[in-house]
Amino acid sequence: MDKNKLKELLIEYKKSFLANRTDLVRREVQDNMEKFIKFKEVVMITGTRRGGKSSLMKLICDDLIKKYQVPPSSILYLNFEDERFIEFNTGDFSQIYELYLQINKPTGRQYFFLDEIQNVSGWERWVNRLYENENIKIFITGSNASLLRSEISTALTGRNRVIINFPFSFREFLVFKNYRLEENDFYQTEKRAIIKSFFQEYLKLGGYPEIVKINDPTLLEQYFKDTIYRDILPRYSIKKIKEIRELCLFLASNLGSIHSYNKLLSLIGVKSINTVKSYLEILEEVFLFFQINLFDYSIKRQIYNPSKIYIIDTALGNSISFKFSENPGHIYENLVFLELKRRNKEIYYWKSKKGKEVDFLIKRGLEIDEAIQVSYNLNYKKTLDREIESLLMAKDEFRIKYLTIITEDEDIEKEIGNTKIKIIPLWKWLCIQHIFENK
CATH class of the missing domain: 3.40.50.300 (P-loop containing nucleotide triphosphate hydrolases)
Incomplete structure (x- = not known):
């Protein structure tokens, strides 16, 4: 030159x-x-x-x-x-x-x-x-x-x-909106309403800086195409790009669900489990999707059990899948996953022998430190009882210190015997996590 x-x-x-x-x-x-x-x-x-x-x-x-x-x-x-x-x-x-x-x-x-x-x-x-x-x-x-x-x-x-x-967290989104978050805001009706209004906007726009800046999520579909055609195609020897596109659309429509390689193989019509594994590895390498494993003390059982899959940005998921927006519970669960990733947490899901599932187990050192359930709506007693039962089973199994249910708008602490369970709205949890928590 x-x-x-x-x-x-x-x-x-x-x-x-x-x-x-x-x-x-x-x-x-x-x-x-x-x-x-x-x-x-x-x-x-x-x-x-x-x-x-x-x-x-x-x-x-x-x-x-x-x-x-x-x-x-x-x-x-x-x-x-x-x-x-x-x-x-x-x-x-x-x-x-x-x-x-x-x-x-x-x-x-x-x-x-x-x-x-x-x-x-x-x-x-x-x-x-x-x-x-x-x-x-x-x-x-x-x-x-x-x-x-x-x-x-x-x-x-x-x-x-x-x-x-990562794309903007909700706290960074608030900074962009020139909202200075204070801990006392959660106890003031007017400020709480403002934060919740911003949260609805965050759900719509996601966290990609340029999307937030121009206030237009329609560009997200182009981001997806650029990832496929500019990041994946030039590097990886993929002969059937339709397969990986269909895999992306299916995953975006079923976030937080448990997926086995055999299930994905039949859905997208590929002939080899190794091909499915390769596609999922590629999607992680370009930071489009993430997998978490079932927690088990046996590494072998962790690897061979089905994984749960999440997307890098919930608004991006919405842009490529109509079905995604119909399930707010999946959106909430995905947002919790992303926040845990931003905090560098070691994340697993868990399923008991009786089939009870916990959305997230957080491992700190050699111990399981926290169990988190995400449930959009706790209006029905049956739903609340189910979430509590799963958390208590996990607590007994791993001697967990912190039990949390993240939901739409309920904010209380329940005591079951000597066990405390924190129930907190997602918008608030996203605000206080890391900034105000001292645990």
């Missing part, structure tokens, strides 16, 4: 990346960013397409300048998805650092933000070489279909830390 053209790009990116942006929503992952900044390892930001990975880079850069007093001259940003990098090849990497030093004349530790670097072959060797420089801290984003966590581990063994970037 022509050296002068590359120099122009470095200067242009310096101005645009460091420009003050007031339209970006602070992400909760930034609260834990100090440990990522402090250590030497390369930070890989990955996650769903259009989930805001590049914006997160910009937010981290802002924190470096404002919170850690890093001079702007110590920051380099490059976006390798820019079509002007089409002539860039492996041999041009050495020019980047040379030009950066000429333009910026940095002092102290330097911070490199490399967006979509996987578009250039041989990037790993250059990043490894940069890593050897004690004064350079590296942040990378990568398209999920081109730069997977497993590949990072191979390229940068023991030298990387991964941040999974």
